[in-house]
Amino acid sequence: xxxxxxxxxxxxxLTGNTADAEDVVQDAYLRAFRYLDAFxxxxxxxxxxxxxxxxxxDWLKDNRSGRNLFQPAPADLESTDPNPTxxxxxxxxxxxETLSILMARLPAEYREVLIxxxxxxxxxxxxxxxxxxxxxxxxxxxxxxxxxxxxxxTENEKKS
Amino acid sequence: xxxxxxxxxxxxxxxxxxxxxxxxxLGRHIARCPSCLAExxxxxxxxxxxxxxxxxxxAPPSLAMRIGTALPREAPxxxxxRPMRSGMAGSAxxxxxxxxxxxxxxxxxxxxxxxxxxxxVSDHVRSLMADHLTDxxxxxxxxxxxxxSDRLDLSPVVKDFAIxxxxxxxxxxxxxxGHRAAAIVYRRDKHVINLFAFVSDDRSELAPRQLAxxxxxxVRWRMDGLSYVAVSDVEASQxxxxxxxxxxxx
Ligand SMILES: [Zn+2]
Numbered sequence: 001x002x003x004x005x006x007x008x009x010x011x012x013x014l015t016g017n018t019a020d021a022e023d024v025v026q027d028a029y030l031r032a033f034r035y036l037d038a039f040x041x042x043x044x045x046x047x048x049x050x051x052x053x054x055x056x057x058d059w060l061k062d063n064r065s066g067r068n069l070f071q072p073a074p075a076d077l078e079s080t081d082p083n084p085t086x087x088x089x090x091x092x093x094x095x096x097e098t099l100s101i102l103m104a105r106l107p108a109e110y111r112e113v114l115i116x117x118x119x120x121x122x123x124x125x126x127x128x129x130x131x132x133x134x135x136x137x138x139x140x141x142x143x144x145x146x147x148x149x150x151x152x153x154t155e156n157e158k159k160s
Numbered sequence: 161x162x163x164x165x166x167x168x169x170x171x172x173x174x175x176x177x178x179x180x181x182x183x184x185x186l187g188r189h190i191a192r193c194p195s196c197l198a199e200x201x202x203x204x205x206x207x208x209x210x211x212x213x214x215x216x217x218x219a220p221p222s223l224a225m226r227i228g229t230a231l232p233r234e235a236p237x238x239x240x241x242r243p244m245r246s247g248m249a250g251s252a253x254x255x256x257x258x259x260x261x262x263x264x265x266x267x268x269x270x271x272x273x274x275x276x277x278x279x280x281v282s283d284h285v286r287s288l289m290a291d292h293l294t295d296x297x298x299x300x301x302x303x304x305x306x307x308x309s310d311r312l313d314l315s316p317v318v319k320d321f322a323i324x325x326x327x328x329x330x331x332x333x334x335x336x337x338g339h340r341a342a343a344i345v346y347r348r349d350k351h352v353i354n355l356f357a358f359v360s361d362d363r364s365e366l367a368p369r370q371l372a373x374x375x376x377x378x379v380r381w382r383m384d385g386l387s388y389v390a391v392s393d394v395e396a397s398q399x400x401x402x403x404x405x406x407x408x409x410x
Binding site: 022033099 | 171217220231286288374376393
C-alpha cells in the first residue's frame with residue numbers, strides 16, 4: 001500500500017496513540033480508494049496526507065470535544081524572541097523520549113507542520129495543500145511551531 | 161539585504177524554499193551576521209534532532225491487511241469520475257474534494273492528459289491499495305503466461321528478469337479503458353511495476369515513449385499487435401530499462 005508509513009506517522013502524531021491512528025488511516029485509505037479517479041494532482045503522497053488530515057478532523061468531531069486541538073496558540077508563543085544563547089548545542093543532546101513528550105504537548109496545528117516539514121520534507125506549497133493554510137502563511141506557522149518547540153525544550157533543560 | 165528582512169526570511173532559507181537570487185542575497189548576509197548564522201544553525205540542529213531522535217511511527221503490518229480487507233474487492237472498471245455523493249456534503253472530505261475539483265479545473269487548462277495513461281496509473285495505484293496485485297502469484301513464467309492466455313485472447317510477453325533486477329511476481333486480469341487487459345507484475349527492489357498488455361485499435365508498431373503522471377513513471381509502446389504500458393514509481397531510467405528488457409532489445 002503506497003505511503004502507508006507516512007500516512008500512519010502523521011496520524012499517530014495527530015491522534016497521539018496507535019489505535020486511533022489506525023482508525024484514521026483506514027478511514028483515509030477507504031476515502032482515497034473511493035475517490036481515486038478524482039486524483040489529478042501531481043503528488044500522490046501529498047494527496048493522501050491531505051485525506052489523512054481530513055479523516056483526522058472528522059475523527060476529532062466524532063470522538064472528542066476538540067479542546068486543545070487546532071486552537072490558536074497562546075499569544076506569548078508568537079511574540080517571544082528566540083533565546084539568543086547558542087541553543088544548537090542544547091538541541092543536539094535531547095533524547096527521543098523527551099522530544100516525543102515535548103512534541104505531544106504542542107498544539108496539533110504546530111505538530112502537523114513540523115512533521116510535514118521536518119520528517120516528510122514537504123515544500124511550503126505542499127504543506128499548504130495538506131493543511132489548507134494559505135501558501136503565504138506556511139512559513140510563519142512553521143516559525144511559530146519551531147519557536148514553541150524550542151521554548152518547551154529550553155524550559156525542560158532548565159528544570160532538569 | 162538588511163538584518164530584519166533576512167531574519168524574517170531565514171526559515172525559508174533553511175527550508176530551501178527561496179528562489180536563487182534571494183538565496184544568494186540571504187547567504188551573503190548570513191555570512192556577515194553572527195546572529196542570523198546562530199539562528200540558522202539552531203534551525204538545522206532542530207531538524208537534525210527531529211530526524212534522528214523523533215520516533216518514526218511505522219504502520220503495524222496488520223494495518224495494510226485490515227485496510228485491504230475493508231476495501232471493495234473489485235472496483236467497477238468502466239465508471240470514471242463518479243459523482244460525489246450528497247451524503248458526503250458538509251464533511252471535511254467535501255472540503256478536501258472541493259480543493260481537488262479546483263485542481264482538476266486548473267490542470268485541464270493545460271493540454272488534456274492522455275486518458276489511457278490516466279487510466280493505467282489509476283489501475284496501478286488501485287492494485288497497490290487494494291492489495292490485489294496478483295490473481296496468480298508466482299515467478300514462474302510458464303504458469304503466468306498460460307494463465308493469462310487462457311483468460312484473455314492475447315499472448316503477451318511474460319519473462320522473469322530476476323537476474324537483471326526485475327523479478328516476475330505474477331499476473332492479474334485488469335481493465336484498461338474498459339477493455340480486458342493482462343497485468344503482469346514485476347518488482348524492482350521494494351517497488352512494484354505493473355505491465356499492462358492489451359489489444360488496441362491501432363496495431364502499428366510504436367517505439368517506447370516515456371511519460372510521467374501523478375508522480376508515477378510510464379513507458380508505453382506497441383509491438384506484435386499489442387499495446388504495452390509499464391507503470392511504476394521507480395525512476396524513469398529504470399522503467400525504460402525494464403521496457404527494453406520486455407522488448408527483447410539491448
Ligand atoms: Zn542578520
